Amino acid sequence: xxxxxxxxxxxELPPRVQALFAQPRHAGRPRTGxxxxxxxxxxxxxxxxxxxxxxxxxxxxxxxxxxxxxxxTIACGEWLCAWLPGRTVGAAExxxxxxxxxxxxxxxxxxSVALVxxxxxxAALAAPAQDIDDDAEDRKYGA
Amino acid sequence: MNxxxxxxxxxxxxxxxxxSTPLDPQVRERMLRWLGSDxxxxxxxxxxxxxxxxxxxxxxxxxxxxxxxxxxxxxIVWTSGATEANNLAILGAARASGGxxxxxxITVRTEHKxxxxxxxxxxxxxxxxxxxxVAADGLPDLEQLAEALREPTCLVSMAAVNNETGVRLPxxxxxxxxxxxxxxxxxDAVQAAGRLPLDVAAGADLMSVSAHKLYGPKGxxxxxxxxxxxxxxxxxxxxxxxxxxxxxxxxxxxxxxGMGEACRLARLELATEPPRLAAxxxxxxxxxxxxxxxxxxxxxxxxxxxxxxxFIGVHGEALAAQLPRLAASASSACTSAQGExxxxxxxxxxPEQLAHASLRLSLGRFSTEQDVDLAVEWxxxxxxxLRAFSPVWRAWQAGxxxxxxxxxxxxxxx
Numbered sequence: 228x229x230x231x232x233x234x235x236x237x238x239e240l241p242p243r244v245q246a247l248f249a250q251p252r253h254a255g256r257p258r259t260g261x262x263x264x265x266x267x268x269x270x271x272x273x274x275x276x277x278x279x280x281x282x283x284x285x286x287x288x289x290x291x292x293x294x295x296x297x298x299x300t301i302a303c304g305e306w307l308c309a310w311l312p313g314r315t316v317g318a319a320e321x322x323x324x325x326x327x328x329x330x331x332x333x334x335x336x337x338x339s340v341a342l343v344x345x346x347x348x349x350a351a352l353a354a355p356a357q358d359i360d361d362d363a364e365d366r367k368y369g370a
Numbered sequence: 371m372n373x374x375x376x377x378x379x380x381x382x383x384x385x386x387x388x389x390s391t392p393l394d395p396q397v398r399e400r401m402l403r404w405l406g407s408d409x410x411x412x413x414x415x416x417x418x419x420x421x422x423x424x425x426x427x428x429x430x431x432x433x434x435x436x437x438x439x440x441x442x443x444x445x446i447v448w449t450s451g452a453t454e455a456n457n458l459a460i461l462g463a464a465r466a467s468g469g470x471x472x473x474x475x476i477t478v479r480t481e482h483k484x485x486x487x488x489x490x491x492x493x494x495x496x497x498x499x500x501x502x503x504v505a506a507d508g509l510p511d512l513e514q515l516a517e518a519l520r521e522p523t524c525l526v527s528m529a530a531v532n533n534e535t536g537v538r539l540p541x542x543x544x545x546x547x548x549x550x551x552x553x554x555x556x557x558d559a560v561q562a563a564g565r566l567p568l569d570v571a572a573g574a575d576l577m578s579v580s581a582h583k584l585y586g587p588k589g590x591x592x593x594x595x596x597x598x599x600x601x602x603x604x605x606x607x608x609x610x611x612x613x614x615x616x617x618x619x620x621x622x623x624x625x626x627x628g629m630g631e632a633c634r635l636a637r638l639e640l641a642t643e644p645p646r647l648a649a650x651x652x653x654x655x656x657x658x659x660x661x662x663x664x665x666x667x668x669x670x671x672x673x674x675x676x677x678x679x680x681f682i683g684v685h686g687e688a689l690a691a692q693l694p695r696l697a698a699s700a701s702s703a704c705t706s707a708q709g710e711x712x713x714x715x716x717x718x719x720x721p722e723q724l725a726h727a728s729l730r731l732s733l734g735r736f737s738t739e740q741d742v743d744l745a746v747e748w749x750x751x752x753x754x755x756l757r758a759f760s761p762v763w764r765a766w767q768a769g770x771x772x773x774x775x776x777x778x779x780x781x782x783x784x
Contacts, residue, residue, distance in 0.1 A: 240691060248688070248691065251759070254758065254759035255758060255759045256759075256764075266761075270723055270762055270775060270776060270777065271721075271722070271723065271776070271777040273685070273723060273726075274685070275761055275762065277761050292759070293759045293760060293761040293764070294759060294760070294761070295683065295684070295685055295760050295761055295762040295763075296685050296687075296688065297685055297687035297688055297691075298687060298688050298691045300685070300688075301688060301759075
C-alpha cells in the first residue's frame with residue numbers, strides 16, 4: 228500500500244474479462260441436483276476456483292462456479308460454465324488453459340489464471356457425482 | 371443511449387487524504403501573491419526591498435510551521451517534501467555523527483519507505499541498522515528498543531503516526547530511552563502534523579512534515595532541527611548558504627508561503643477538526659463493520675483520519691474493480707506471484723491475501739457524511755456481490771477460522 232500507488236479509480240480490464248466479470252450468470256454453487264465438483268488453485272496463492280458440472284450420458288447439462296480471485300479468475304469461471312453445457316465430456320477434457328486464455332484475451336501476466344481454471348475443470352471431470360441438497364445443509368447448520 | 375456517463379456515474383468520492391489532500395483555497399490565495407509577474411518574484415536572498423519582502427514571507431511561514439510543532443522558527447529548514455526531510459534527517463544525522471556516538475541506527479519495520487530506504491543506505495555505508503518488529507496491533511515493543519539501544523546508537527527514527535493504519539507510535543515514551551543513551555530521535559510527523567497536537571519538547575531532535583498532507587501544495591516540506599543543544603547534520607546538497615547551509619538553493623517562496631498558511635489553518639482547527647474526522651471515521655467503520663467479516667488493521671485509538679480495513683472472502687483486485695468511483699489506497703497489486711504486499715500489514719502479520727483485500731480509507735477537511743455514506747454503500751454492494759459466489763466466504767461462514775483459510779501471517783511475524 229504505497230502512498231497513492233493503487234488508487235481505485237477506473238482500473239483497466241481487458242474488454243472480455245470486464246464483460247464476464249461484470250455479469251457472471253453461472254456464479255454460485257448449485258443448491259440441488261447431482262453434480263461432479265472440482266477445485267483449482269489455492270487461497271494463499273491468490274485464486275481459488277470451484278466448478279460443479281452435471282453430466283448425463285457423457286454430455287454436460289449444467290455448470291456452476293464459485294471463485295475467490297481477481298476479475299480474470301471470475302471471468303474464466305463464467306466463460307467455462309457458459310461454454311460447458313451441451314458439450315461432451317470428451318470435448319471438455321480436450322479444452323486447455325491456453326485456449327481459455329486466448330478466448331478471454333487474457334494479458335500474459337494473467338495466463339496462470341486459465342491454468343487454475345483448467346485444473347478445476349479437470350478435477351470436476353474426474354470426480355464422482357454427488358447429490359447436493361442445500362436445503363438439507365441449511366437444516367444441518369440451523370439456518 | 372449514447373454512452374455519455376450520467377451525473378451519478380461521474381460522482382466520485384475521494385477518501386485518500388493520507389496520500390494527498392486538496393489545496394485549501396485560502397492556501398492557494400496566499401501562494402498566488404508570490405506568483406505574480408509584476409510582484410512577488412524576487413529572490414528572498416536579495417537585499418533590495420522586493421527581496422526583503424520575500425524573505426519576510428519566508429520568516430512568517432517559518433514561524434507558522436514552528437508554531438504547529440512547538441518549535442522555534444530558526445529550527446525549521448525548508449525541504450522539497452517529506453522524503454527529502456526524512457533523508458536529510460537520517461542520512462544527515464548519521465553521517466555527521468561519523469559513528470562517534472555509535473554506528474547503530476534503529477527504526478521500525480512499519481516506517482514509510484522514505485525512512486526505511488535511507489536507513490538501508492546507511493547500512494550500505496557501514497552503519498548497523500536495526501528495524502524493530504511490531505505486534506499485530508502495529509505497535510513496537512519499547513523493551514526491544516531498550517535492548518537495541520544497548521549498542522552505542524547514533525539515531526532512532528520512529529513515526530508519530532503510521533501512514534497506512536493510523537496507529538500512533540509511542541515516540542514520546544521512546545524519547546526518554548533514546549536520550550538516556552545519548553542518541554538522537556527523528557520523528558516522521560507527516561501524518562500527525564495538523565492532525566494531533568505535537569510538541570517537539572516531548573523529546574524529538576528532528577521532525578519531518580509535509581505540506582500536501584495538510585491542504586498545502588506538493589513539493590514543499592520542512593525539517594525541524596533542534597538548536598539547543600544543536601543537532602548537527604551533514605547536508606545532502608552542496609551549494610549556496612541558504613537555510614544555514616543545510617539545504618542550499620533559492621527557496622520557492624510561493625511554496626513556502628503555501629505551507630505556512632496551511633500550517634496556520636491546521637493549527638486553528640486543531641481543537642475542532644480531529645473530533646469531526648473521528649466521528650466520520652467511526653460512522654465509516656460502523657457502516658463497514660455491519661457487513662460482517664471485516665477486520666480493522668491497526669488500533670481503535672489511532673489518528674482520526676485513517677481507517678484501514680480488511681474484507682474476508684473477497685479478492686483485493688476484484689474489490690478494486692468493483693469500486694471505480696472510489697479513490698482510496700489498496701495493495702491489491704496484480705498477480706499474486708508478483709503482487710507487492712504492504713510491508714506494514716506484513717509486519718503486523720496480516721495474511722497476504724487478506725492484506726490484498728484491505729483498503730485504506732482516509733478522511734480530510736473536505737470529507738462529508740455523504741462521502742462516507744456513499745463509500746459504505748459502494749463497498750457494501752461490491753462486497754455482497756463478490757461474496758455471493760466466494761468459496762472463501764462460504765467456508766468462513768461455515769466456521770473455518772481465518773488462519774486456516776488464509777494460511778496464517780505472511781511473514782510469520784511474532
